[in-house]
Amino acid sequence: MSLDVVVVGAGAMGAATAWQAAKLGADVTLLDRGQVCGGTSAHGVGLVTRLLWEPPDIGLVAHSLDRFRELDETAGASFDYHDTGSLLIVGPEHEDEVQKVFRTWRAQAIDVRPVSPGDVAEIPGCADLELAKAEHAFFTEADGWCVTMDAVRAMVDEARSHGANVRPNTPVDRVRDGLVRLADGDELEAEAVVVAAGVRSRQLIEDGWRPPIDAFRAQAAVLGHEGNRSGPIVHDTPNRTYWRPEGSGQVMIGDGTDLSSHEPGLEPSVDEAFAHRVAERLRDRWPAADPIHEVRSWADLEAATPDARPLVGRVPDRERVYLCTGGNGFGFMRSPALGEGLAQRIVQKGSPVPLHGCEPSRFEEGYGTGFPMQEGFALD
Template identity: 25%
Template sequence: MSIAIVGAGIIGASVTYHLKKTGYNDEIDVYEKLDAPGEASTSLCAGGARNLWSTSVNLALATESLRRFASFKEETGRTIGYENIGYLFCLYEEEYKQIEGFLPEWKKYGVNAELIPAERISDFVPKLIPDVDDEVKELLNIKPFRGALWGKDCCALNPTSCTTAMFDCAKEMGGIELHLGTEVEKIIIGGGKVKGLEMKNGEKINCDRCVVAAGTWSGVLLEKSGVDIPIVPIKRMLFTVYLPPELGFEHIPMTIIDRGVYFRVEAGNLLVGRAKEDQEPGFDTTVENKYYVDEMNPYMQVRIPGTEYCRILSSWGGLYAVTPDNNAIIGEYPGIDGLYLITGFSGHGVMEAPAAGRALAELITEGEYKTIDLSPLSIKRFKEGKLIKETIVI
């Protein structure tokens, strides 16, 4: 049976690669409206991956995906910029206690993490101050760090390289056609089945099955196809800033401090981000440098002396595909044979791409999940009131 995949980001690449690995022998056509794979949200993200989550489905997906990233070169012979840098979440007292409660469950999943005391934080991030004076705490509404969560298997990678590598491996197995610069206008559905695709230029293509892996554009595509899905695009901004050599940040982990401000070293500079709490949904990706100056760098300055010199070198905006519970929608759409969804990862698509793509490939080829049961991520959960409330979201 013919299958079409809409979207050539890291999720679409993972589904394609794992379909071929599971022995899918029919033709796979991948459609991407941009001119290269992994050129949209995949290329704009922070490139970090962690397995520190509060829900079992995310724990399973991320832990398996981290294992796959670590062994990717061995598996494929290709490099993806993998670095085992770790993650360091600096925690207030109440957050520290919450994480203590997660540790036994994490151990069951093989999560390699530990809580460290406040006095050890500067061993990981030089000059980082766990506490500040009362006036600063009141001004910025922050608290002392009780300690930190050290995720030892967490990593950084180049998501675009990973995307390209998976497509290249799939092509080597044969039966893959990648249609770049080709926008799908809608999915043709009739009699409760997928019938084909209609392109932006009016061309119609027959297919029996369609995988929607279009990220933030999934909602638009499905709406035009008469299919309802609860996904909205939310802007996120990243800033590359100057890294003063005297900070000694050559080998720091991905570090998360107050208000969700996070940073890591990339190419000798510092990559900094923070979710804007009042960001309205929409496709506008205009970057706001003032947001870094007013809402990010002040927290860096009070925790790490010298970061006041971290001036902006470059900046960009991207989009999260966000669902009501900040978790992906994966599985076959109820009542429409052949329509598969793998979208709405709400900012953790890269982190879960290998395991999620493999699981959906299993569902398509074998009719059931084999490695990880992703049935809790079915779109049915929204109507059934079975939302998965993930609490560790940056």
């Protein structure tokens, strides 16, 4: 007999959970208040890099990388994973930390190599990047990027192919233990309810323990530039930016520096100085790209947790309610692994995908919002 699973939220984490639960044989219903990938996941830069600082995150992205490649093979022309490689640039103040994490990368079988400032030009697409002599760089060929909306839609299509019922434009009012109350008054019963609604997840769980989720504004832009760059994704920590190719003569860029709290119900607006700020930082690293101009920019709300770790697992004091949220600005690149791990726990009562440090029960009852923000995708 199949297990009834309702997933609330058709962004990256919800789509991944629905895909893997349906693949394991569960009877899955995927709900979203709008269109599939109509929220925060639609606006991500889409980087997929294992050059991170914490071993659990490195492992999760490595697992997700395999799933993105699997999607690339099964989705046909509707989704492409761009295997461009990843370049990480760090300043001298972080030399000790990076040398330590370099050993972790190697221990996890990541084929990463240090690159001197003078040798960065040998990496395809990086001939015009300028690094100071004291800076350090690391490069791996297996990382890359994808269009987030295409990836989420491909995961939802995979869920459908395994029998999932996908219901867009179905807003949810509240979630109780094993019960989803829709905004129109209807109710859905399930043996497991997964709340994967980003910053709205806190509002949906009724009574008792409340998820420690706050919202911060994330901004990104597409910048036009001189020439045509088709090199790797770049995480430029001294300039606090990360960017990737975006068509001919363009890059998509983010900075993740606005960590002020925002009310989940508010629609965030772009800081007027944002595009100018990231253009200056791009120009500093890549002078040959000038003249640089703004094509478009946008903002959205990211779900943050007090320790910058996701919330994935059963909700304390509930038997049939689970969370899959709290990406802290880099949830997309880990979403296939997080969704698969949670689906395995629900359907198989165990998971080979390690979710250590993600359990919601690590926070005591009553932990509220308004905590100091930490950027997950950063060195400090």
